[in-house]
Amino acid sequence: MKDIPIYQTLTAHREQNYASFHTPGHKNAAFFPADLLQLDYTELPDTDxxxxxxxxxxxxxxxxSQLFGAQRTLISAGGCTLAIQTMLSLARRKGRKMLLARNSHRSAVxxxxxxxxxxxxxxxxNGGGFTGTVQPQSVEQALEQHRDIAACYLTSPTYYGELSDIRTIADICHRHGVYLLVDNAHGSHLAFLADNLHPIALGADASACSLHKTLPVLTGGAVLNIAHPSLTEGAKEAMMLFGxxxxxxxxxxxxxxxxxxxxxxxxxAYRETAVRVLAVKQLAQRQGLPQPTGSCDPLRIAVHTACAGLKGCETQTAHFHQYGVEPEFCDGQDAVFICTPFNTENDFQRLETALAALQGTGTCEPLPPAVLPQRQxxxxxxxxxxxxxxxxxESIGRVAADSVCPCPPGIPAVVPGxxxxxxxxxxxxxxxxxxxRCVVRK
Ligand SMILES: Cc1ncc(COP(=O)(O)O)c(C=O)c1O
Incomplete structure (x- = not known):
C-alpha cells in the first residue's frame, strides 16, 4: 500500500468530478502538452x-509586454505574491508612506x-453586502491630507469581481505625483474582453497579475506588468530579493x-465565455440572489445566498456539492465562482441548477461600516x-503579530501592530x- 497522501488526496478529489469554479483557470482540462512535466529543467546554457x-x-x-500593453513584464513562478512584493519594493520611497486599500491581500500587508x-x-x-471599492474622492482626500505618499495600492477586481474606477484614480494619483499600483490578481483576463478593463490599459503604473487564477497557466504562474518607465529600473533585482x-x-x-x-x-474564447456567464448572472437575478453592483468583472460570479436561507460556509459548500459544483469559496453569506473558457457547458448547467434551487429575497443587509482597530x-x-x-x-486587547484572516479571501481583519x-x-x-499570533507583552 503506497503512502503518498497528497497525491492520493488529489486523485480522490478528481474522482468526485466536480465542475471546477475555482482556480486554476485551466480547470485541469487537457490544455497543456502531455510532456510539460517532463520539461522540468533548470538554468542551463540554452534555457536562460x-x-x-x-x-x-x-x-x-x-x-x-506586447500582449498586455506594458512597458516591461516580469515573469513570476512564485505567484502574484512575488509580483506584489516586487511592485511594492520598486515603488517605495524612503521616508514616504503608501496609501493602501484596507481590503488588500495579506501578501501586500x-x-x-x-x-x-x-x-x-x-x-x-458602496459594496452593499459585498466588499465594495475605494472611491476616487477617498484617494483625492487622502492625498490632500497626507503629503508624504509615494504610491497608492488598490485591489481591483476584488474577490467578488468589483472593479475600481482605475482611470479616474490614476488621473488623481498622477496629478499628485504618486504611482498607482494595482493588485490585479483576479483580473489577468480583463485585457482580452471586448472592453479592455485591465488596469494597465486604464492608466495604472504597475499591476500584479495572478495569471493562474483566471488564465490557463499552472499554479504559481504570474506576471508583474510595469507601465511607468521609472519603475522598470532594478525590477529584476527587486524580484530576486524575495524570489x-x-x-x-x-x-x-x-x-x-x-x-x-x-x-x-x-x-x-474568453469573450464567448463572458456571454455564457451573463446568462448565469441573469438567472441568479431572477432567483432573487443579489450580486455586486457597479462595474464588475464579466467572468466572475458572486451571489448572496444568505437571503435564500443558505448561510454558513459548510452549508453553502454542501448545497453546491450536491449539484456537483465546487465554488472558489463561500464566506458564509456569499458564494464566489471563477469562470473561464475551460468550464464546459455541463459545468454551467450544473451551476444553473444549483442556483435555480435557491429562492432569495433580492436584498442583502449592507455590511456594517468598517472601523479600523486601534494601532499600537x-x-x-x-x-x-x-x-x-x-x-x-483570550486575545482581546493584545497586539497582533501577524495578518489575521481567513484565507480565502486572505484579507486581514487585523493587520500586524x-x-x-x-x-x-x-x-x-x-x-x-x-x-x-500576538506580540509578547513586555
Ligand atoms: C487579491 C489577491 N491578491 C494576491 C493574491 C496572491 O496571489 P498568489 O496566490 O498568486 O500568490 C491573492 C490570492 O488569492 C489574492 O486573492
Whole structure:
C-alpha cells in the first residue's frame, strides 16, 4: 500500500468530478502538452535564467509586454505574491508612506512589514453586502491630507469581481505625483474582453497579475506588468530579493503556452465565455440572489445566498456539492465562482441548477461600516517582535503579530501592530479561526 497522501488526496478529489469554479483557470482540462512535466529543467546554457534573463525568458517577457500593453513584464513562478512584493519594493520611497486599500491581500500587508512601508488605509465603500471599492474622492482626500505618499495600492477586481474606477484614480494619483499600483490578481483576463478593463490599459503604473487564477497557466504562474518607465529600473533585482533561485520551468513554459493560445483563439474564447456567464448572472437575478453592483468583472460570479436561507460556509459548500459544483469559496453569506473558457457547458448547467434551487429575497443587509482597530506598532515592528500563539477568546486587547484572516479571501481583519478588539474576535470566530499570533507583552 503506497503512502503518498497528497497525491492520493488529489486523485480522490478528481474522482468526485466536480465542475471546477475555482482556480486554476485551466480547470485541469487537457490544455497543456502531455510532456510539460517532463520539461522540468533548470538554468542551463540554452534555457536562460529568470533574474538575468537575456535569452528565451527575456523574449517570452517581451511578448507578454506586447500582449498586455506594458512597458516591461516580469515573469513570476512564485505567484502574484512575488509580483506584489516586487511592485511594492520598486515603488517605495524612503521616508514616504503608501496609501493602501484596507481590503488588500495579506501578501501586500506582509510585504509592507518586510519592506518597512508605512500604510495609510483607504476604506472601500458602496459594496452593499459585498466588499465594495475605494472611491476616487477617498484617494483625492487622502492625498490632500497626507503629503508624504509615494504610491497608492488598490485591489481591483476584488474577490467578488468589483472593479475600481482605475482611470479616474490614476488621473488623481498622477496629478499628485504618486504611482498607482494595482493588485490585479483576479483580473489577468480583463485585457482580452471586448472592453479592455485591465488596469494597465486604464492608466495604472504597475499591476500584479495572478495569471493562474483566471488564465490557463499552472499554479504559481504570474506576471508583474510595469507601465511607468521609472519603475522598470532594478525590477529584476527587486524580484530576486524575495524570489526562489529555482523558478519552475514548467510553470514559466505554461505562461508562454497561454500567451500563444490567447493570440490565436483564446481571446475570442474568453469573450464567448463572458456571454455564457451573463446568462448565469441573469438567472441568479431572477432567483432573487443579489450580486455586486457597479462595474464588475464579466467572468466572475458572486451571489448572496444568505437571503435564500443558505448561510454558513459548510452549508453553502454542501448545497453546491450536491449539484456537483465546487465554488472558489463561500464566506458564509456569499458564494464566489471563477469562470473561464475551460468550464464546459455541463459545468454551467450544473451551476444553473444549483442556483435555480435557491429562492432569495433580492436584498442583502449592507455590511456594517468598517472601523479600523486601534494601532499600537507599525506592521514591521509587530512582525519582527517576539510573538506567541494565543487562543482567540483570550486575545482581546493584545497586539497582533501577524495578518489575521481567513484565507480565502486572505484579507486581514487585523493587520500586524493593531489591537485585537471584540468586533475582530466576533468576525474571526465566525470564520473558524481559534488562535492568533500576538506580540509578547513586555
Ligand atoms: C487579491 C489577491 N491578491 C494576491 C493574491 C496572491 O496571489 P498568489 O496566490 O498568486 O500568490 C491573492 C490570492 O488569492 C489574492 O486573492
Amino acid at each position: 535564467a529568470l533574474y538575468e534573463a537575456s535569452g528565451v525568458l527575456r523574449q517570452a517577457e517581451e511578448k507578454l 506582509n510585504a509592507c512589514a518586510l519592506l518597512g512601508i508605512e500604510p495609510v488605509w483607504l476604506l472601500p465603500q 526562489s533561485t529555482s523558478p519552475s520551468y514548467p510553470v514559466m513554459a505554461s505562461i508562454d503556452y497561454c500567451r500563444d493560445y490567447l493570440q490565436r483563439e483564446g481571446i475570442s 506598532l507599525s506592521p514591521r515592528e509587530a512582525v519582527l517582535a517576539p510573538a506567541e500563539t494565543v487562543p482567540l477568546g 493593531e489591537v485585537i478588539n471584540e468586533q475582530s474576535i466576533q468576525y474571526l470566530s465566525g470564520a473558524g479561526i481559534d488562535a492568533v
